Amino acid sequence: MRQPLLALLAKEPAHGYELKLALEQTFGVAYPSPNIGQIYVTLKRLEQDGLVQSQDVEQTTRPNKKVYELTAAGREALRTWVEEPSEGPRVRDEFFIKLILAPMAGLAGRMELINSQRRHYLGIMRNLAGLSASDTPARLLIEGAVLHLQADLDWLERCQEELV
Amino acid sequence: MSRPATNSLPSTDLLETRGLVKEYRSDGVSVEAVRGVDIGVGVGEFVAIMGPSGSGKSTLLHVLGGLEPASRGEIWLRGQRVDRLSLAEWAVLRRKHVGFVFQFFNLLSNMTVADNVELPALLAGATPRQARRRREELLAELGLSAKAGSAPARLSGGEQQRVALARALANEPSLLLADEPTGNLDSSNTRDVLRLLQRTHDQGQAILLVTHDARVASMADRVINLFDGMVADDAPVRRIPYPVSSILELHGL
Numbered sequence: 046m047r048q049p050l051l052a053l054l055a056k057e058p059a060h061g062y063e064l065k066l067a068l069e070q071t072f073g074v075a076y077p078s079p080n081i082g083q084i085y086v087t088l089k090r091l092e093q094d095g096l097v098q099s100q101d102v103e104q105t106t107r108p109n110k111k112v113y114e115l116t117a118a119g120r121e122a123l124r125t126w127v128e129e130p131s132e133g134p135r136v137r138d139e140f141f142i143k144l145i146l147a148p149m150a151g152l153a154g155r156m157e158l159i160n161s162q163r164r165h166y167l168g169i170m171r172n173l174a175g176l177s178a179s180d181t182p183a184r185l186l187i188e189g190a191v192l193h194l195q196a197d198l199d200w201l202e203r204c205q206e207e208l209v
Numbered sequence: 210m211s212r213p214a215t216n217s218l219p220s221t222d223l224l225e226t227r228g229l230v231k232e233y234r235s236d237g238v239s240v241e242a243v244r245g246v247d248i249g250v251g252v253g254e255f256v257a258i259m260g261p262s263g264s265g266k267s268t269l270l271h272v273l274g275g276l277e278p279a280s281r282g283e284i285w286l287r288g289q290r291v292d293r294l295s296l297a298e299w300a301v302l303r304r305k306h307v308g309f310v311f312q313f314f315n316l317l318s319n320m321t322v323a324d325n326v327e328l329p330a331l332l333a334g335a336t337p338r339q340a341r342r343r344r345e346e347l348l349a350e351l352g353l354s355a356k357a358g359s360a361p362a363r364l365s366g367g368e369q370q371r372v373a374l375a376r377a378l379a380n381e382p383s384l385l386l387a388d389e390p391t392g393n394l395d396s397s398n399t400r401d402v403l404r405l406l407q408r409t410h411d412q413g414q415a416i417l418l419v420t421h422d423a424r425v426a427s428m429a430d431r432v433i434n435l436f437d438g439m440v441a442d443d444a445p446v447r448r449i450p451y452p453v454s455s456i457l458e459l460h461g462l
Contacts (some may be wrong), residue, residue: 160442163259163434168449170427175448188396195423202261205436 046079046087051115051123054097058114061085075183088113096122144204155208163201170194222249222285223384223415224273229282231265231272231438242268244438245282250384253413255406257426260435266419267388269435273417274309274386275299287383304333308377310418312389314369316361322348322372323357329379340379347375351405367398374405378414385409387418391425403428 053059053067061084068079088111091097096119099111115123140162147153173191231243242265250256258266271277273284275291284292287306291299308329316325323344330340348354351371361369370390377385390406391399399422407428410416418425426432427446434442 156436156441160434160444163442164432164444164446165449167423167427167432167446169451170423171446171448172451174424174427191424198259198423199421202259205441206261209436 046083047091048126050087051119054113054115055123058112060110060112061088073180073183075186159201159205166194166198223252223287224250225285227283230280231268232280242438246440248433250415250417253415255410255416255429256431256433257429258419258433258435259426264435265438266435270386270388270419274307275303304329305380306383308382308385310373310377310387310390312392314373316369316372318361322359322361325372326375326379329376333380343379347378351375367394367401370394370402384415389419391422
């Protein structure tokens with residue numbers, strides 16, 4: 046949640062609720078609907094870390110609101126985040142560890158593990174295929190997940206060929 | 210795995226195999242591509258076959274479609290044992306009840322799109338007028354009416370595969386067999402073909418297809434995994450709720 050908030054504040058200063066709306070508008074269903082409390086907590090921590098600063102703005106009919114803006118340190122942290130390559134694909138996931146260790150411990154056969162994992166991936170795929178997303182970020186995200194799942198299934202086939 | 214041969218009626222499955230074996234011989238060496246397969250496809254059921262390359266998927270489908278003879282075992286279609294039929298008898302039955310779609314379309318290149326789609330109906334004994342009406346319906350449904358007079362080669366891959374589907378569905382077969390129907394298509398053409406398969410399924414026609422494409426397989430009622438010529442898994446596909454929001458977690462953000 047830290048980086049998305051910094052990125053939105055790089056565009057313009059905003060208060061917590063505006064940030065929640067901006068996240069929702071930008072990502073649609075592709076982003077876990079942000080909890081307003083979580084946003085306030087994150088903003089407070091970012092302020093403690095010197096990455097944002099806030100100003101109380103008086104409102105006549107409501108309590109004051111805090112408007113946050115990015116500091117120079119915040120802009121620097123954001124730049125570092127954007128320039129860093131993001132983490133690569135998931136390898137050596139939990140299933141892989143199970144696949145190697147469970148048969149050694151006599152807990153399950155490899156074919157059995159591969160079969161149940163394949164069923165699981167196909168079940169997720171069936172769910173993803175039934176989702177319709179009109180907004181582009183969500184659609185691209187779903188497509189990415191579909192491609193990842195396809196790769197996971199192809200990899201299961203490789204495991205089947207090599208290990209069973 | 211294989212059960213003794215019998216001529217008694219099998220279950221009510223539309224298609225059923227018992228101890229099916231397909232063996233190839235070359236230079237005195239025999240290789241079993243399909244090694245004792247028992248599978249069933251119910252009326253209106255959508256079944257996908259997955260498995261590594263060389264697991265015997267396509268061979269199995271070809272044997273079921275009568276494109277190659279079985280070596281041993283039984284194949285039952287609509288309660289009738291078909292592996293013992295003569296080639297001609299089997300061809301007649303297949304024309305009426307089974308449609309086939311291939312990865313590389315296999316349209317007749319010297320005939321128009323319209324003729325490709327009308328041919329199976331004519332071969333099955335429809336009058337030219339009936340065949341034509343059915344062809345017009347199908348091409349309209351698949352958005353291909355404007356291409357009726359074209360040669361297949363002038364169509365894109367996606368369009369050719371839709372024509373191949375129209376041809377396979379011309380006789381309203383109770384069973385559609387498809388070998389990697391999206392294997393050669395880009396994602397937008399794949400979506401079109403998936404929609405058609407879904408519609409075919411919704412209309413109560415059974416589908417048995419071989420695929421590597423998880424999107425295709427996930428639409429099926431049941432997925433069979435073939436490995437080394439044998440059934441390694443045969444299980445229904447259950448939708449697993451997976452909120453889109455958690456996709457972000459999948460990507461580690």
